Amino acid sequence: MAVKKRKKDLHFFERIYLVEIIKGLLLTLKHLFKPKFTLQYPEEKIEQAPSYRGRPVLVMDNGKERCVACGLCSRVCPALAIQVQASETEDEKERYPVLFEINMLRCIFCGFCEEVCPEEAIVMSKDYELVFTRYDDAIFGKDKLLVPVEKLKDRLEFVRTQMRK
């Protein structure tokens, strides 16, 4: 029976391994001295791109939230993480949320709330470090959700240009 030939038969130097092994060793030796990729996490952090979806936050304009408490975000949220309670206000927008809570244990960072919001009042931030020691701590109220608009500029820019809202 004829010996079945493989598509790519190894030639002699490949078959005695030694040459190939030395090639491999030289390659790893090269990597030994290359600069490393590792990021020393707690000390160094990545500056996330504007497209990054961290925890959702409420945009704070002139010390007040932009939200008009329409409840769309709460409605669209697939994880049922948002709770909004509306009330009236003397301001131009007439309505505001007395209570706005996001349960961060439920949120799946899908970004639907941001997409549906008519006022650009809720956006995804770059904040990904979410640690709680109690269940209660995981429910973020307005105190934790409100972030000044200056800090969210590039995300708002991204939402306008890239998502074509």
Added chain:
Amino acid sequence: MVVLIPLAKIAIAISILLFIVTYLVYFERKISAWIQDRIGPNRVGPYGLLQSPADVLKLFFKEDIVPSAATKFVHSLAPVISLTVAMSTYAVIPFGPDIEIFGQKVRLIVADVDVGILFILAFASIGVYGLTLSGWASNNKYSLLGGLRSSAQMISYELSMGISVVGVLILAGSLRIYDIINSQQGWMWNAFIQPIGFITFVVAAFAETNRLPFDLPEAEPELVGGYHTEYSSLKFAMFFLAEYANMIIASCLITTLYLGGWHLPFIDSATLSYGLMPLISVMIFVAKVLFLLFFFIWVRWSIPRFRYDQLMNLGWKVMLPLSLLNLMWVALLVYFFKI
């Protein structure tokens, strides 16, 4: 004095061994990290230097689990065999020429036995019992496979290892390690005189120490952990220690048998003061051993594991004929040139 010197030698040898093993683990992790473009352990102590002691401490406090179906006595005996064998092999490995302390001639070796090489080979074979017994006693199919593999692998590679060593012995005309080293002065390193034997011996040494590319008894992806799957706590630490101790033995052995021990071509001829010579010799020896240890680690992180049939093919169809070829080559050298 007669008792004191050997005792001191044993104490020094063992403490040096444990120290080197600790930092060998550290450097294994560091080098593996560097090769993979990572940084490696750097959190415990400066540059992560306390990582290994911390690991040992952690192993101390772990629960020692013995499977209920295991053969208890053998299960605890196996790691002890591995470690004892690994440690006692050091007794016959010299790390420098004779020195004089307080007018006494001291040999830098724990036991200068006539059958040095034979002793090492014999003990290396006993070491297999540790692995095989642990595999059998664990009563776990993965462990058993690992144990079986290790015994098969040892038998296959010990043969070519032994035959390669015979080449060295013919040249040295003695089994004593001192004589072997002294027969390699200047450029007469066995690695240059019998390169084929050198290669077969190094490959066999890799197989004997269960290091990649021959770590089939462990083979994490297929056998979980191989023979030490069912071991935890200090018993696992013993296997770990034995593996690294074996690595050091293999490096020492390669240095003494093939790389001229503490001889360097230019140092020998240079006229150095008599007091300085032993120190430099020891340093040369240690440097060679450290390079070989680096080589062991380097190879581990460069070459993938052999398949089992490839391992056996290599052992019987390539290594054995090659080592026999080397034996003939050395015999012809001795016959024609009377080296």
